[in-house]
Amino acid sequence: MSIKVHHRACHLCEAICGLLIETDGAEIISIKGDKDDPLSRGHICPKAVALRDIHQDPDRLRHPVKRITAETGETTWKKISWEEALDTTARRLTDIVQRDGVNALGVYLGNPSVHNYGMMTHQNNLFRHFRTNNRFSATSVDQLPHHLTCLWLYGHKNLFPIPDIDRSDYFLMLGANPIASNGSIWTVPDVKKRIKDLKRRGGKLVVIDPRMTETAELASEHHFIRPGTDALFLLGVLNTLFAEQLANPAHLTPYTTGLDEVALAITDFTPQLAERHTGIAAQTIKGIARDLAAAESGICYGRMGVSVQAYGALNQWIIQIINIATGNLDKPGGSMFTLPAVDGISTSGPGGFARHRSRVRNLPEFDRELPAAALAEEISTPGEGQIRALFTGAGNPVLSTPNGANLDKAMEGLEFMASLDPYINETTRHADIILPPTSPLEHDHYDVAFHANAIRNTVRHSEAVFDKSDDSLHDWEIFTELGNRVATILGTDTAPSIPPDQIMDMGMQTGPYSESQGSEFRLTMDVVRASPSGIDLGPLKPQLPQRLRTVGKIIHCATAEPIADLGRLRDQFINLPQSEDEPKPLQLIGRRHVRDNNSWMHNHHRLVKGKNRCTLMMHPQDMAQRNLTDGGIVSVSSRVGTVSVAVQAAQTMMPGVVSLPHGYGHNRPGIKMKIAQEHAGVSCNDLTDELALDELSGNAAVNGVPVSVSAVQDAT
Numbered sequence: 001m002s003i004k005v006h007h008r009a010c011h012l013c014e015a016i017c018g019l020l021i022e023t024d025g026a027e028i029i030s031i032k033g034d035k036d037d038p039l040s041r042g043h044i045c046p047k048a049v050a051l052r053d054i055h056q057d058p059d060r061l062r063h064p065v066k067r068i069t070a071e072t073g074e075t076t077w078k079k080i081s082w083e084e085a086l087d088t089t090a091r092r093l094t095d096i097v098q099r100d101g102v103n104a105l106g107v108y109l110g111n112p113s114v115h116n117y118g119m120m121t122h123q124n125n126l127f128r129h130f131r132t133n134n135r136f137s138a139t140s141v142d143q144l145p146h147h148l149t150c151l152w153l154y155g156h157k158n159l160f161p162i163p164d165i166d167r168s169d170y171f172l173m174l175g176a177n178p179i180a181s182n183g184s185i186w187t188v189p190d191v192k193k194r195i196k197d198l199k200r201r202g203g204k205l206v207v208i209d210p211r212m213t214e215t216a217e218l219a220s221e222h223h224f225i226r227p228g229t230d231a232l233f234l235l236g237v238l239n240t241l242f243a244e245q246l247a248n249p250a251h252l253t254p255y256t257t258g259l260d261e262v263a264l265a266i267t268d269f270t271p272q273l274a275e276r277h278t279g280i281a282a283q284t285i286k287g288i289a290r291d292l293a294a295a296e297s298g299i300c301y302g303r304m305g306v307s308v309q310a311y312g313a314l315n316q317w318i319i320q321i322i323n324i325a326t327g328n329l330d331k332p333g334g335s336m337f338t339l340p341a342v343d344g345i346s347t348s349g350p351g352g353f354a355r356h357r358s359r360v361r362n363l364p365e366f367d368r369e370l371p372a373a374a375l376a377e378e379i380s381t382p383g384e385g386q387i388r389a390l391f392t393g394a395g396n397p398v399l400s401t402p403n404g405a406n407l408d409k410a411m412e413g414l415e416f417m418a419s420l421d422p423y424i425n426e427t428t429r430h431a432d433i434i435l436p437p438t439s440p441l442e443h444d445h446y447d448v449a450f451h452a453n454a455i456r457n458t459v460r461h462s463e464a465v466f467d468k469s470d471d472s473l474h475d476w477e478i479f480t481e482l483g484n485r486v487a488t489i490l491g492t493d494t495a496p497s498i499p500p501d502q503i504m505d506m507g508m509q510t511g512p513y514s515e516s517q518g519s520e521f522r523l524t525m526d527v528v529r530a531s532p533s534g535i536d537l538g539p540l541k542p543q544l545p546q547r548l549r550t551v552g553k554i555i556h557c558a559t560a561e562p563i564a565d566l567g568r569l570r571d572q573f574i575n576l577p578q579s580e581d582e583p584k585p586l587q588l589i590g591r592r593h594v595r596d597n598n599s600w601m602h603n604h605h606r607l608v609k610g611k612n613r614c615t616l617m618m619h620p621q622d623m624a625q626r627n628l629t630d631g632g633i634v635s636v637s638s639r640v641g642t643v644s645v646a647v648q649a650a651q652t653m654m655p656g657v658v659s660l661p662h663g664y665g666h667n668r669p670g671i672k673m674k675i676a677q678e679h680a681g682v683s684c685n686d687l688t689d690e691l692a693l694d695e696l697s698g699n700a701a702v703n704g705v706p707v708s709v710s711a712v713q714d715a716t
């Protein structure tokens with residue numbers, strides 16, 4: 001026996017909980033929360049224990065594979081050497097780009113790439129050789145509206161205000177379910193206790209959501225809202241603040257402009273208008289505005305549900321304006337900015353918007369990425385700039401982007417595809433070569449992204465739990481090896497191979513807690529390594545206006561783009577409102593479960609055991625109108641597709657709204673994920689529509705999809 005206890009950050013979700021992983025040789029004996037971690041304080045969720053399953057998963061690829069398709073159409077995968085995999089990938093990508101131009105290469109990166117600092121620090125070792133316009137990621141099916149709003153108001157795409165829940169008195173939350181997600185654009189481990197503490201000290205949590213979520217069940221108040229009408233609710237709140245002279249930016253006043261212009265622009269968006277469309281009474285909306293204004297410290301926060309809809313960017317902008325108008329931005333107990341040890345805000349470019357557009361649909365880029373909803377058409381539409389080769393990294397867009405079935409089909413027409421991924425899944429089954437990186441526990445870990453979104457400033461580095469085998473490469477080594485091969489073919493410079501921890505060390509030594517900045521912490525990577533549970537750098541502190549990256553360090557509230565977008569909202573709900581008598585279709589929304597996050601988490605028994613979770617939740621009243629039986633199989637149809645799934649009677653749903661979880665649909669042929677296939681479910685993105693976007697940002701509108709539901713067979 002050689003028992004060791006390893007300090008480790010959990011990389012599975014944004015909460016970045018500290019873990020103690022006990023091993024005996026190559027075996028994991030136990031996984032527990034680290035009580036000494038200054039951020040997570042010992043908290044873990046059921047997913048953490050599955051780290052063992054992920055590491056040991058027999059379906060996880062340990063070596064590169066090449067797809068062989070026989071004349072019969074049968075596909076097999078052949079193990080190949082790293083030399084062959086890297087040489088072939090570099091050569092095929094370069095050949096196609098040299099023949100058809102850089103835009104012939106498409107790139108898609110999935111959400112797990114942000115949980116892996118090697119991918120973040122080294123991806124440009126490859127991509128710098130191909131400055132393609134056809135870059136895509138999960139951002140545009142998720143948090144793009146947050147980035148855009150922060151760019152407009154605070155001058156940097158990643159300068160996110162973070163809800164300071166531990167010191168708050170009033171929390172207005174829309175479209176978020178942190179009890180299941182453990183926070184998003186908000187690193188908040190142990191959020192359940194923090195919500196209970198908020199209420200215990202007399203504070204109030206108000207949740208606005210079309211579903212009575214697990215978070216709503218804990219809240220002081222919950223109000224159902226019709227999907228897609230959040231902007232009207234938020235404007236009703238903001239309108240009340242202005243109409244009742246409750247708006248007071250207080251300490252923000254010296255460096256804030258344009259609130260009067262905003263007030264003028266929204267006069268017709270009254271609480272009464274909001275009542276007609278949202279389902280929330282005008283008096284309730286006014287009461288929420290008054291409570292928020294009266295609170296000693298308050299927060300307005302909206303997440304996935306308000307971002308992935310037709311008014312995503314407008315919603316996020318109004319949320320920020322509410323926080324500014326109530327003086328709750330940059331105030332303890334309000335929405336505050338972090339100051340991480342490696343500070344990307346002061347060292348990276350601010351980001352940009354609409355500097356180029358997609359070829360087929362003229363959609364705007366954000367941060368050099370096009371909307372993921374446009375990926376399929378950029379592959380399948382002939383012409384100059386058509387994507388002929390695709391590189392995917394840690395992503396499964398066939399399951400995670402709208403109209404995934406369409407993308408699935410488009411991928412069949414690619415000339416070459418390579419995937420940096422540990423699985424043969426719904427997307428990578430189309431790859432010619434799969435390059436699997438080491439297991440997460442075989443490389444060290446630093447949370448570049450999530451320390452920057454956390455409710456407290458902390459820093460922590462985790463060493464690898466296991467040594468990697470000689471015949472394996474980390475993600476960052478794969479990018480470097482590929483980039484160097486491309487450089488050799490092109491006759492350009494190769495990149496020096498600096499490991500990610502050295503890059504972080506350089507960031508710390510020039511960062512806000514460094515000796516060079518006069519900080520008592522004198523952070524270097526060695527200092528951080530000496531405290532494996534992490535170092536507490538203190539609570540969030542007010543930092544404005546210095547932290548702003550806007551010209552003149554001013555917050556210009558009257559942002560032209562969202563103010564212009566009010567016209568679109570006006571057209572839908574004031575100028576051309578749908579008749580009250582017109583039958584409204586059911587609207588489909590997503591949902592998250594605490595044992596879930598991404599599609600790849602379905603291949604672990606511990607995370608999928610128990611009752612089938614891939615069900616269509618529906619209010620009993622809607623079921624009765626359609627003669628549906630609880631547990632029966634129903635057919636759900638949208639403009640783009642139809643799926644068959646078990647219906648689940650749920651009083652927790654707003655009538656007129658149905659819900660499917662995301663990340664399922666493991667019933668496609670050719671994937672090699674045994675447990676996921678046994679719990680296949682259906683993909684909600686076989687119903688979501690690639691044409692439904694937030695027109696302002698280009699973000700996918702995967703919430704509020706019009707669907708019809710009918711019986712296929714009874715539960716009996």
Ligand code: SF4
Nearest residue numbers: 010013016017045048
């Ligand atoms: S809450 Fe997130 S970070 Fe914490 S243990 Fe669970 S999956 Fe890991």
